[in-house]
Amino acid sequence: xxxxxxxxxxxxxxxxxxxxxxxALEEEILIGDVTDTIAALLEETGLSQxxxxxxxxxxxxxxxxxxxxxxxxxxxxxxxIGWALGVRFGLRAATLADRQRTPAASDPPIREWAAGxxxxxxxxxxxxxxxxxxVKEWRRRKSRSGLLVRKDGAVEELAS
Amino acid sequence: MAKLIYxxxxxxxxxxxxxxxxDTRLVLRAVPNSNMAEWLEYVGEKGRRRLLxxxxxxxxxxxxxxxxxxxxxxxxxxxxxxxxxEFRGTHKGARAPHLRMLGLFVGxxxxxxxxxxxxxxxxxxxxxxxxxxxxxxxxxxxxxxQRRR
Numbered sequence: 001x002x003x004x005x006x007x008x009x010x011x012x013x014x015x016x017x018x019x020x021x022x023x024a025l026e027e028e029i030l031i032g033d034v035t036d037t038i039a040a041l042l043e044e045t046g047l048s049q050x051x052x053x054x055x056x057x058x059x060x061x062x063x064x065x066x067x068x069x070x071x072x073x074x075x076x077x078x079x080x081i082g083w084a085l086g087v088r089f090g091l092r093a094a095t096l097a098d099r100q101r102t103p104a105a106s107d108p109p110i111r112e113w114a115a116g117x118x119x120x121x122x123x124x125x126x127x128x129x130x131x132x133x134x135v136k137e138w139r140r141r142k143s144r145s146g147l148l149v150r151k152d153g154a155v156e157e158l159a160s
Numbered sequence: 161m162a163k164l165i166y167x168x169x170x171x172x173x174x175x176x177x178x179x180x181x182x183d184t185r186l187v188l189r190a191v192p193n194s195n196m197a198e199w200l201e202y203v204g205e206k207g208r209r210r211l212l213x214x215x216x217x218x219x220x221x222x223x224x225x226x227x228x229x230x231x232x233x234x235x236x237x238x239x240x241x242x243x244x245x246e247f248r249g250t251h252k253g254a255r256a257p258h259l260r261m262l263g264l265f266v267g268x269x270x271x272x273x274x275x276x277x278x279x280x281x282x283x284x285x286x287x288x289x290x291x292x293x294x295x296x297x298x299x300x301x302x303x304x305x306q307r308r309r
Binding site for chain 1 (some may be wrong): 188198232
């Protein structure tokens with residue numbers, strides 16, 4: 001008689017059942033994203049780990065450690081890698097669709113402008129849809145955001 | 161590759177059977193005659209968490225249109241009948257154990273699709289052997305022949 005097949009459960013069902021598991025997952029996702037980005041950039045530029053280490057003035061072992069995702073990569077080091085590769089890294093935050101087992105489970109969703117790319121979308125929708133709103137008026141009403149948005153869509157930081 | 165797909169009959173009893181990850185662009189699903197259920201148990205909770213993180217990464221790369229980053233996770237490994245694709249459960253430079261799944265990807269590397277996992281590997285060494293690829297191809301060929309009957 002054939003052995004009954006073991007059932008496959010969705011990975012998320014088990015892995016994210018505890019707050020600790022959920023936290024570790026978010027860490028893994030970010031580490032994966034950062035290391036994939038650097039590895040993809042190296043492939044795109046045709047640069048070897050050795051050449052990158054020379055540009056950074058660190059050992060090849062250190063670069064290998066960074067790409068392994070095991071060493072703690074400081075933000076300063078990430079900025080330096082960007083400098084060495086001629087790119088600028090950005091940070092984008094997106095509200096999790098499911099925030100169960102996170103301390104933010106009952107928090108309101110973050111506003112789009114705070115998330116990064118969504119900000120321009122919000123600005124375009126809000127501001128471009130109101131052509132009569134003068135820049136000064138915008139400035140007065142939205143100065144708490146710290147941004148000045150011109151009619152052509154350009155965004156400037158307001159002087160404090 | 162597409163010749164393997166018979167719509168509506170993939171050897172599972174329900175549309176969700178064998179699915180262990182589903183998001184907007186990517187689905188991970190076990191080939192019906194594979195030992196993926198046992199392998200997923202074997203890799204432990206940490207391994208399953210890593211696989212889930214990589215799947216979420218890959219889905220995000222599809223959404224963002226980042227083929228360079230996607231290639232770090234999902235890649236065509238060996239052309240043949242059928243093609244063998246690799247899903248890296250741990251990234252290229254990661255320390256052992258290295259988790260990999262070999263199988264078939266049905267879809268597009270631009271828009272997304274279904275990765276049918278035929279075999280899973282947990283290795284201390286990051287090198288794949290020819291026998292690993294052959295094993296995956298054998299599972300997929302058996303799957304195909306079962307569905308033709």
